[in-house]
Amino acid sequence: MPDTSTEPPVSNAKIVNTPEEQEDNRRRTRKVLKKFNRKRENLVPVLQQVQDELGYLPREAMLEVAEYLKVPEVDVYGVVTFYNQFRLKPPGKHSIRVCLGTACHMKGGYILLDAWKRRLGVDRGETTADREYDLDTVACVGCCAMAPVNVIDKKAEGRVSPTRVDGILLAFKMEKEKKAKEKPD
Numbered sequence: 150m151p152d153t154s155t156e157p158p159v160s161n162a163k164i165v166n167t168p169e170e171q172e173d174n175r176r177r178t179r180k181v182l183k184k185f186n187r188k189r190e191n192l193v194p195v196l197q198q199v200q201d202e203l204g205y206l207p208r209e210a211m212l213e214v215a216e217y218l219k220v221p222e223v224d225v226y227g228v229v230t231f232y233n234q235f236r237l238k239p240p241g242k243h244s245i246r247v248c249l250g251t252a253c254h255m256k257g258g259y260i261l262l263d264a265w266k267r268r269l270g271v272d273r274g275e276t277t278a279d280r281e282y283d284l285d286t287v288a289c290v291g292c293c294a295m296a297p298v299n300v301i302d303k304k305a306e307g308r309v310s311p312t313r314v315d316g317i318l319l320a321f322k323m324e325k326e327k328k329a330k331e332k333p334d
């Protein structure tokens with residue numbers, strides 16, 4: 150019987166990479182760095198490609214970039230936090246996006262966002278500690294007639310009420326349980 154409780158599914162504990170994950174991130178970052186000259190002006194494109202490779206920019210990757218480009222670490226961190234295209238947290242398995250364009254805003258987009266925040270125990274731009282879900286907002290996704298809109302794993306869903314949040318999470322949970330049962334021991 151699936152758990153339909155309204156408690157947050159995970160805690161919002163800090164996500165810490167294991168030494169193996171850190172080493173893997175460093176290795177993959179170095180692979181990206183090989184494509185670039187050691188010029189400071191390459192900092193933003195390098196960070197973009199490292200993020201494409203890893204899905205986000207962990208500290209160990211930023212340190213590799215700083216060393217390679219001979220840029221102070223604090224400058225790399227400054228650039229990463231300045232541009233909101235960069236993520237400091239790993240993406241979740243499922244992406245939850247709440248549209249806050251004008252139409253969705255008027256139809257309760259913020260109420261929906263609050264429902265997700267409470268249910269997942271994370272803020273916008275964050276990932277749950279079990280790395281199942283990441284929550285963020287988007288501007289208009291072009292289906293204003295269906296406001297308020299959620300984009301779940303790149304699929305838009307319209308006229309979403311805050312109570313739908315539990316249904317979406319339950320569907321993911323059931324899918325996960327089904328997959329686990331199908332897996333041979």
Ligand code: FES
Nearest residue numbers: 248250253289293
């Ligand atoms: S404002 Fe949300 S889809 Fe247009």
